[in-house]
Amino acid sequence: MAELLLPWYRRCGRHDLPWRKTQDDYALWLAEILLQQTQVRTALPYYGRLLAHFPRWQDLASAPLDAVLAQWSGLGYYARARNAHRAAQMVVRDHGGRFPKDRASAMALPGVGRSTAAAVLASAYGQDEAILDANARRVLFRTAGLVGEPRSAANDRRLWQLAAMETPRGTAHDYNQAIQDLGAIHCRSRRPDCPGCPLRPRCRAAARPELLNRYEQTHRSDRPQRYATLLLARDAAGRVLLHRRPEHGIWGGLWSLPILDASQILTDPDQRAQALERYASACGLRLKAQSLDPVRRHLFSHFQLEYAVLHAQLRAEVVADGDSGLVCQDIGSALGLGLPSPIRRLLEQLD
DNA sequence: GAGTCGTGGTT
């Protein structure tokens, strides 16, 4: 496969991607983290922004987590940001400020699994390490003519064996990039472009089109529906009340609107007033209910949220204190925090 | 093995 892939890669590969122009272990690691479950187009602006704010291991390691989350805001899978922050601290403290050079030490870093470790070891240090990301998985699954679920334990073992077998000595880095580009350009998940594919001569699925359609991800069970009522409280100066999410769980560590009710949309005005009263007294605030926005919808990877925003007038001064996880900030400052995407959009509309 | 964890683009 390498003999077919590498000439094609030199001719048709995506050589303009910024992480292909560096040999810096930090930049290459950062790119791999950003690209986990994330399309190249989406990750690109975040890569530039994060490198500008945190150019080296030391800069990321010594930054406050809040500053890292602020730059990660909108990209999703925020555990990656927390793990990356911790990993940078481990690299500085335990590995002399260099990405570790052996697979076991690399995989001991939070957020670095086998494929990410392999990708960095190959690209930064030229090691003969095979990757198995979604692209390599799909390409190998098809060329080998496998059937069944690509993520089953049996296929997983087989695919890692194939990946190791096909990865050439000495040029693993180029080969890894090549198979990813092939997956993005020709061997796409849907509507694969076989006619122009350099692997067509040795691809079992291309020879037997009924196999092409065998590539199906594990069936995702239906997203359960959840409901919530969020609180948008503003004081006389227009500052907005924000609440820091707990470290674990959805939107972990990000700043969001306080949740007035985590299980339902409070359509009844009396219920709203009651819930607001309870919340105000629990937090030591004075709040007066105003209007309820129309219902909005947000899709997560594993559930669907329908929520409404209750506007309220905030009377008392809120002092920023870390313990309560509450702050009151003007819109401009709030937009500089680590916010989930729908909350960011909401605040931008107020501005 | 299955569930958790986001978001935006494509079809």
Add this chain to the structure above:
DNA sequence: TAACCAAGACT
């Protein structure tokens, strides 16, 4: 509109 899913890791 709704479904699909992308340079996965962790619990």
